[in-house]
Amino acid sequence: MSDLELEMHINGRAVKRRAAPHLRLLDFLRDDLNMTGTKEGCGAGECGTCSVFVDGKLVKSCLMPVGKANGARIETIEGLAPKGGDLTEVQRAFHKTGASQCGYCIPGMVMAATSALRENPDAGIEEIKERLGGNICRCTGYTKIFEAVEIARDVIAGRLSAAALEPDPAGNSFIGNNVRRLDAPSKVSGRLRYAGDMVMPDMLHMQVLRSPHPHARIRVIDVSAAHALPGVACVITAADVPGEDGFGVFVHDQPIMARGIVRYVGEAVAAVAAEDVLTAKEALRLIKVEYDELPAVFDPEDAMKIGAPVLHDYAPTNITKHIPIRKGDVEQGFAEADLIVEDYYETQQVEHAYLEPEAGLAYVDHDDVVTVISPSQNITHHRHMLAKIIDKPINKVRFIMSPVGGGFGGKEDMIYQGMLALAAMKSGRPVRLVYTREESIISTAKRHPARITYKMGLKNDGRITAVEFKMISDGGAYGMSTEGVMRKAAILACGPYDIPNVKIDTIGVYTNNTPSGAFRTFGAMQAQFATESHLDICAEKLGLDPFEIRRRNMMQDGAITHTQQTLGKVSIGTVLDAAETASHWEAGAPGRGESRSDLGGEGTRAPCTLGARFAPAVAKVKKEVA
């Protein structure tokens, strides 16, 4: 390998370095120069967390071999504002509008916004949207970001006073007033360090060997060649776990690394900690694993059949959790109904796609405290589980929560922290693991897909007499949050409606698919999708307005839910009123087709198009024609 001799100006400073020939500009900035304001959300040009200026043009540094930057002028997020000086107008505007939730996309967004306004200081909102089109945000949402760019544009142009960047006056209450985020300056300036940005002296890099099979018995894992590779500090497998191996939110059915059996494609089988990522990758190729493939099951209904492959001995029916709820007498309720409507709903598996891929750093400190830094959404629970797994008293295990670059429930499970702890213990050195986007998608939990059969009995006036609701959910290979998700789905299954007779079953099932886990709404979304769709269908069959059918069934203050919870205040009525007004709803039953007049009105978004920056040219042609 012949190193490149590089010279460039980065944020106004001359830099002269040798670098490995394959590095991307992103790697050079982050790993060689420790400038971690520029992030890696995907490594494939899709997300924009890595945007930097090269000779004045914004590019994605994950798509630029570092050789291309030789001799260039580079400007990164760290260089936008003078050291120790004020933030730029763009950065301050992001602070002002609260455009920095998890913050992981924000350095890239600030760069794209800066570029948009440099390219066209008068860019209109459509052009701003287009110019920021290469940058994705998963949590702030785009509204505040676009609002910030417009404010910055107007302040820079002098159309708006700089006072617009100052905090709004605080009222007597935080409620109803814009409150500035304390952590925004660190995010808009790229100074905030996420786990993957952290380094420690003598740190090792981890790579993980994953199962290519959905279900297989591991006959042998031979790590000897990997272990012998120069630069490898340690190789770990399930055999290295000193304590009681098992984690999960409800049932501790998942080992730190596959123990004897792999149950899904992407499950960790072994991990290497080495001096650098390349050596660790090379070591993975030297690990020999012999598998005996086992029959696998991918459909939750098949998994419940007699004779289906069993994933976990403790659950011979493959049922992770069944939550049955009964209220009143559904048969009686259906008998009283004027109309019975049955239907079937399906929702799919969904990836969280937080912009920060999983990352963590572990070390054993001077007092033998095993310390794991990671964006864990549940450090206390993780700490307790890890103590058991590594057989240490709780005071010798410490979890530090690094800034979470988006979680949405997906970082509630302790999927890699155990491996980091083991490797730090075995090697005696700090160890860091940073997932690639692909690894994150392949191996981490997803939203539970659901299949829901719905049966509803109604009177002609729309009042619901009975509901039978059955949801079968693919929980994948391990329990994780499945039990909780099934509980929540059962609790919220019938929505905010007062229904006298209810029969609910939610069933989470083991399969050899990627595990399902916590994800925003925790089961409610799946149930609500079915309930609300079903109500619209019933409204159509009864010739009722969809708002009206809901009003006739909605709970009132003091209602008792089907799980016997008394609700003090119920706001569904207010919500329906607000939604009806905001949508300019024209009363009537669904299925009116073109005859209705509330379509395409105020607030309707025009179909997606591009080319806002051509608008002046097009307008010119039109004028010439006219």
Add this chain to the structure above:
Amino acid sequence: MLTCDHYLMPTSLEEALMLWRGAPSGSRLVAGATDILPWAREGRAGDVHLPSLIDLSRVKELCGYTVEAGKVRLGANVVYQQFLEDETLRRHLPAMPFCAIWFADDQIRQQATLAGNIVNASPAGDGIPPVIAMNGEIEMARLDGDRIVRRTMRVAEFLRGPGKTALGPDEIVTAIICESMEGYGGSFQKVGQRRSLVISSVCAAAFVKTDPSGEIFEDVRLALGGVGPVPLRLTDIEDMLRGQRITRQLVADAAGLPADRVASRTRRDYRRAVVRGFIEAAIEDALVACGAPQPGPAQREAAHV
């Protein structure tokens, strides 16, 4: 992850050709790297180690463009953002700004070359339909002893199927040569799952020239992408329209023709449904670019019932 023993940055064509000829087998040429880097990732080629990567972006002969004798010669290093921002290119290649605006995003367009797009030979490559509609040719160079020899062929013939081209093992693409379409109106239609960073499910390019009265199709060029192994030039529709009086009915009839030529293996019905509207919209937008009045949404809908 892509690793290599050497990352080389020649500055002249001769140097590049020498390096390329001498490169150990498995070495690759690099232009913008926007196809090559994502290719070497998990789920595609995975981790790849190559002996040499020869980066062409500093080869001076491949930079810039010239317009001469009714032809535009685009050096292989011309990137997509130039089609959007360069006044001269916009005038001579009037569908390219619209193609460029739908291509990836502003950042990737600073790096991605048209030549790389063509050599990559993806059935969904956005730059290919407009180029074949402009009777585009591709120029390649190689060393014969120490003499540089060049050959040129139609891009439509250069493309042999998904990922397959007529490029020889020791050749480097030096230019893409298109007819100047000055005086034509150009347009580009694309449908994908979002508006930035999206690979085309279907795309269409059109160039239209009207007579001075604006009432007769003097010339029409049409091509479709994403509908089969290689993009499709629609010469029969071009012939059907050329010389005819422009009417909505004629455009609608023409647009109905190509659906059965959609040969993609996936989502075929969807693509067929899209193509009809696309041809119509492509012609209409190109007409508007020539100065015709913009049809309102109602007029557009009317033609589809």
